[in-house]
Amino acid sequence: MTAYTATVTVRLKHGVLDPEAETTKRALERLDFELEALRSADRFEVDLEADSADDARERADEMAERLLANPTIHDYDVEVAER
Amino acid sequence: MTAYTATVTVRLKHGVLDPEAETTKRALERLDFELEALRSADRFEVDLEADSADDARERADEMAERLLANPTIHDYDVEVAER
Numbered sequence: 001m002t003a004y005t006a007t008v009t010v011r012l013k014h015g016v017l018d019p020e021a022e023t024t025k026r027a028l029e030r031l032d033f034e035l036e037a038l039r040s041a042d043r044f045e046v047d048l049e050a051d052s053a054d055d056a057r058e059r060a061d062e063m064a065e066r067l068l069a070n071p072t073i074h075d076y077d078v079e080v081a082e083r
Numbered sequence: 084m085t086a087y088t089a090t091v092t093v094r095l096k097h098g099v100l101d102p103e104a105e106t107t108k109r110a111l112e113r114l115d116f117e118l119e120a121l122r123s124a125d126r127f128e129v130d131l132e133a134d135s136a137d138d139a140r141e142r143a144d145e146m147a148e149r150l151l152a153n154p155t156i157h158d159y160d161v162e163v164a165e166r
Contacts, residue, residue, distance in 0.1 A: 003119075009126060024127070028146055035146075036086075037130040043092060044107070047120040063111055063118075 006060030086166040089143030
């Protein structure tokens with residue numbers, strides 16, 4: 001077994017409204033920052049032991065499917081690195 | 084001016100309690116996943132126009148300092164990519 005960190009990034013799907021990001025963008029503009037767009041995402045870093053990087057990725061993928069992301073409104077991606 | 088996307092990742096500092104991550108970890112364990120630790124972070128993707136990648140990074144850095152992160156409890160890092 002090897003120690004891995006799987007990073008799961010969960011984003012809203014294109015077209016899903018993100019009022020929090022919109023508010024953050026306006027707050028930055030009020031502070032005189034110039035920006036065109038702002039998107040927010042959640043990032044989960046999961047430490048786990050697995051037989052291989054592929055195994056770690058598969059388990060992190062299943063965690064995203066079952067709990068971390070809502071497939072109706074979210075896209076996600078998984079990156080795996082040895083720890 | 085070139086179009087850049089600056090990605091700001093905001094994490095809790097080591098030692099700051101993260102009850103949301105703890106709850107998520109337990110929920111995964113109840114679903115029979117095995118994991119050692121889980122950390123959550125916020126990720127902001129900011130689209131902006133800047134003269135150079137360094138300029139884009141500097142502005143994203145200032146956004147983090149002034150609004151996106153709370154220096155008392157958060158660490159952050161900034162990555163810049165051309166869009």
